[in-house]
Amino acid sequence: xxxxLHQLSAVELSQRLQAGTLTSRALVDALIARHEAVNPxxxxxxxxxxADVRAQADASDERRRQGKSRGPLEGIPVAIKDNxxxxxxxxxxxxxxxxxxxxxxxxxxxxxxxxxxxxxYGRLNMDEFAMGSSTENSALQKTFNPxxxxxxxxxxxxxxxxxxxAGLVPxxxxxxxxxxxxxxxxxxGVVGLKPTYGLVSRFGLVAFASSLDxxxxxxxxxxxCELLLQVLATPDARxxxxxxxSHRQPLPVAAPAALRIGVPRGFLGKGxxxxxxxxxxxxxxxxxxxxxxxxxxxxPSADLAVPTYxxxxxxxxxxxxxxxxxxxxxxxxxxxxxxxxxxxxxxxxGFGPEVKRRILLGTFVLSAGYADAYYVRALRARAKIRAExxxxxxxxxxxxxxxxxxxxxxxxxxxxxxLQLYLEDIFTIPANLAGLPALSVxxxxxxxxPIGFHLVGAPQSEAKLLAxxxxxxxxxxxxxxxxAL
Amino acid sequence: MSQSTASSDWEIVIGLEVHVQLHTRAKVFAxxxxxxxxxxxxxxxxxxxxxxxxxxxxxxEAVERSILFGLVVGAEIPERCAWDRKNYFYPDNPKNYQxxxxxxxxxxxxxxxxxxxxxxxxxxxxxxxxxxxxxHLEEDVGKLSHAGGGSLVDxxxxxxxxxxxxxxxxxxxxxxxxxxxxxLVAMLTQAGVADCDMEKGQLRCDCNVSVRPRGATxxxxxTETKNLNSISGVRDxxxxxxxxxxxxxxxxxxxxxxxxxxxxEQGRGYVLRDKEDAHDYRYFPDxxxxxxxxxxxxxxxxxxxxxxxxxxxxxxYMEKLALPYTAASVxxxxxxxxxxxxxxxxxxxxxxxxxxxxxANDLLRDLAAGSAESSGEGVSTTPAKTVDDCPLKPAQxxxxxxxxxxxxxSKQQAKxxxxxxxxxxxxxxxxxxxxxxxxxxxTGELEKIVREVVADPAVAKSIAEYRAxxxxxxxxxxxxxxxxxxxxxxPGLIDQLLRKILG
Numbered sequence: 001x002x003x004x005l006h007q008l009s010a011v012e013l014s015q016r017l018q019a020g021t022l023t024s025r026a027l028v029d030a031l032i033a034r035h036e037a038v039n040p041x042x043x044x045x046x047x048x049x050x051a052d053v054r055a056q057a058d059a060s061d062e063r064r065r066q067g068k069s070r071g072p073l074e075g076i077p078v079a080i081k082d083n084x085x086x087x088x089x090x091x092x093x094x095x096x097x098x099x100x101x102x103x104x105x106x107x108x109x110x111x112x113x114x115x116x117x118x119x120x121y122g123r124l125n126m127d128e129f130a131m132g133s134s135t136e137n138s139a140l141q142k143t144f145n146p147x148x149x150x151x152x153x154x155x156x157x158x159x160x161x162x163x164x165x166a167g168l169v170p171x172x173x174x175x176x177x178x179x180x181x182x183x184x185x186x187x188x189g190v191v192g193l194k195p196t197y198g199l200v201s202r203f204g205l206v207a208f209a210s211s212l213d214x215x216x217x218x219x220x221x222x223x224x225c226e227l228l229l230q231v232l233a234t235p236d237a238r239x240x241x242x243x244x245x246s247h248r249q250p251l252p253v254a255a256p257a258a259l260r261i262g263v264p265r266g267f268l269g270k271g272x273x274x275x276x277x278x279x280x281x282x283x284x285x286x287x288x289x290x291x292x293x294x295x296x297x298x299x300p301s302a303d304l305a306v307p308t309y310x311x312x313x314x315x316x317x318x319x320x321x322x323x324x325x326x327x328x329x330x331x332x333x334x335x336x337x338x339x340x341x342x343x344x345x346x347x348x349x350g351f352g353p354e355v356k357r358r359i360l361l362g363t364f365v366l367s368a369g370y371a372d373a374y375y376v377r378a379l380r381a382r383a384k385i386r387a388e389x390x391x392x393x394x395x396x397x398x399x400x401x402x403x404x405x406x407x408x409x410x411x412x413x414x415x416x417x418x419l420q421l422y423l424e425d426i427f428t429i430p431a432n433l434a435g436l437p438a439l440s441v442x443x444x445x446x447x448x449x450p451i452g453f454h455l456v457g458a459p460q461s462e463a464k465l466l467a468x469x470x471x472x473x474x475x476x477x478x479x480x481x482x483x484a485l
Numbered sequence: 486m487s488q489s490t491a492s493s494d495w496e497i498v499i500g501l502e503v504h505v506q507l508h509t510r511a512k513v514f515a516x517x518x519x520x521x522x523x524x525x526x527x528x529x530x531x532x533x534x535x536x537x538x539x540x541x542x543x544x545x546e547a548v549e550r551s552i553l554f555g556l557v558v559g560a561e562i563p564e565r566c567a568w569d570r571k572n573y574f575y576p577d578n579p580k581n582y583q584x585x586x587x588x589x590x591x592x593x594x595x596x597x598x599x600x601x602x603x604x605x606x607x608x609x610x611x612x613x614x615x616x617x618x619x620x621h622l623e624e625d626v627g628k629l630s631h632a633g634g635g636s637l638v639d640x641x642x643x644x645x646x647x648x649x650x651x652x653x654x655x656x657x658x659x660x661x662x663x664x665x666x667x668x669l670v671a672m673l674t675q676a677g678v679a680d681c682d683m684e685k686g687q688l689r690c691d692c693n694v695s696v697r698p699r700g701a702t703x704x705x706x707x708t709e710t711k712n713l714n715s716i717s718g719v720r721d722x723x724x725x726x727x728x729x730x731x732x733x734x735x736x737x738x739x740x741x742x743x744x745x746x747x748x749x750e751q752g753r754g755y756v757l758r759d760k761e762d763a764h765d766y767r768y769f770p771d772x773x774x775x776x777x778x779x780x781x782x783x784x785x786x787x788x789x790x791x792x793x794x795x796x797x798x799x800x801x802y803m804e805k806l807a808l809p810y811t812a813a814s815v816x817x818x819x820x821x822x823x824x825x826x827x828x829x830x831x832x833x834x835x836x837x838x839x840x841x842x843x844x845a846n847d848l849l850r851d852l853a854a855g856s857a858e859s860s861g862e863g864v865s866t867t868p869a870k871t872v873d874d875c876p877l878k879p880a881q882x883x884x885x886x887x888x889x890x891x892x893x894x895s896k897q898q899a900k901x902x903x904x905x906x907x908x909x910x911x912x913x914x915x916x917x918x919x920x921x922x923x924x925x926x927x928t929g930e931l932e933k934i935v936r937e938v939v940a941d942p943a944v945a946k947s948i949a950e951y952r953a954x955x956x957x958x959x960x961x962x963x964x965x966x967x968x969x970x971x972x973x974x975x976p977g978l979i980d981q982l983l984r985k986i987l988g
Contacts, residue, residue, distance in 0.1 A: 098537065101537070103537075104536070105538075209772075316769075319570050319769070323579065339629070340575075
């Protein structure tokens, strides 16, 4: 491993900072230099306030000098997806609608990072309002896959995954509604965890689909992901869906010696690329050699996941995005003669095509006369999917699949076919519908392009997922990899 | 169907949806406070404004006030309640959806006793029970106003807790609707659920009216008149709208199901929108607020806070304490007044009527006078003075009644003493002593005066009549005696002495 600061893991950086061989200021200066050279090619960040970052780093170094270090993340930069509120910084959601919005408050996770001494390091590009799987829906800029700049980084947390793969930052926050952490992690060869629904507060996360959204950690190793998760996963009375202290299981726990790994019957069927099949088979071989039992499980309703998701998620989104009307904040149309017209025109001008498509779809499935056929049925299907997953996870420790059926596609390749794009999330969506934790870990290559595998566990089994991921990671060379840019 | 012609051939059917702002410190889904008379957009925070990323948190105080209301009206408090989103676009609605309870309201059923006006002020009218369908807890919206060619929006009211109380179609006249609202307001304020200050918009009604030929069982087509902010507005709307519907039907036309508004200045209703323009609110369960479980412990604890029902109290005063209807109805109208009365009765249980009379006549008059004084030029926003605003204590009032009953002072003197007590809060005995009002019970001195009066030739005729067996003739001697003692003599003692001296 090279000694360049941008290539080091958060754990390694933390050790150097604690040992006094590195200052946070030297670290951010190195990352800023890297940023200036590389970000223009990758387009991961939409904003980086260099003066502010340096001031935060100096303050961190000062705390350390005074013996007031706030923990392992003290002085470590964490980049934040542009849908998570940081006081005084942009909160654009990569939308024209919020292009000029500066957040007046901190998200819960932001407060947690501050109190852990982390450096809040810039804003990361994303699909507009987290709707997409390629980050091509950003209204602000394009983001490219660092392993092949002609390809997409995945999405919607494409900026987060690309920033990690390009060595622009050691840790990043993403958000995941149907795979938005795990799919770009897989495409960029990094690690991404979607926590159990309720483990991390959503206060300060701009809502896409409230019953599915979770903030999660992203990093270049499972170990780094775990380090970040421990700071994020704390109770918060401002989110009624966030577990209170009495409903939390301790993190971390010792890894079980031999896992029972469930693989859904027929999961490597139609639509999964041969190189992905091959990579997955080698993952299964590895776990088998470690003494794990590989068990086939039946998830008969898994085929309902994608349609169910696109009803539930769009229904909630159509309501969640209602507030963007130009009245209080955000884009306001100048072409209007009365308030209602102003609201209509502001929305027509402020939202991009994918966001409009989903608002229309969500409005339709909730409409009188259609809600029973779509929304209510989707809730029933969701309950069935959840029951099947919980049933399977009562028999096995984790479920293992690819994260995405194919490696990253070319920029523009699927832009004209949203339905094709929706299938990118076929393996990741069930964990959101069922509220389960899920982890994507790099496991192979198709040429330069990374391939990831996907572990899903029972509620609050994050420790088990992370242990299984670390076991694989320790025996393979996929962790800590960065694209040569 | 034969056309009915007289309006008495028609039955009016009314259902009300009453929106009441609950008495809470914080808003219903935010920690932000609220109150009346603040500068626009002073009482807002990130959650109230629906800033991106903010989430609602249910205010327990608002839920408990709602449950308390349910217990006051004997409703069911389900073990779980939940919130739904009602989606519609309007600038006063910060999220463009309103959090409300569509399928799982906090209060189910219940009934409210009402009292219709009697034949006169002194006669109790008919009582009737009005069933409630349910009551649900939701958030109020802001206010949009138009000024100088532009529009302004104030979000101070947005997120204020609103309890929407929905009746069954049990009301049959404007008088019943008015009686229902008066009874409801009394119950809400007496339990501390809400203040119901209509001038501050704390109570607003939607009024559903239909008519049908008397004897028909099927309900007629109804119209809904929205946003009435006074009891008289509801009364006038029922009168106007029922008359309009009867006219329409008598003319052979049909009633269109529509949403209407009410112009109080002109005293007339108008169409807001018809059924075709009705909103599709696209209700769905709010994913940010989990189903709320209401523990039976909470319900039991709140049950302790339920005050005695208004009309149960009135019946008790009339039946157990033998109060006349007028005094009883005046006392029960305010919970503090009734409690004050009961404290006085506890201090002197022998004469509840005497206590009630002093309160209903003297105390309330002086309190009203005090309110008028402090509000200057009739500014109506000054709150009326209550019993707790005067220095007089219930036990002192009881002592005054006792002094009168024991003959120590006359009823006329009691009024004088009361006026002083109301101002100073002094004990009645102290005032009696200071003013030298004590009735003269000194037998020696009084006997001298009685003998002098009896010796006066002017009363000889009365004495003769008395001695001839006319008992009442003795009263003619009492007046001159009283006059000579300046009213201070104990009338009982005068009577005794006269009978002794006259033999």
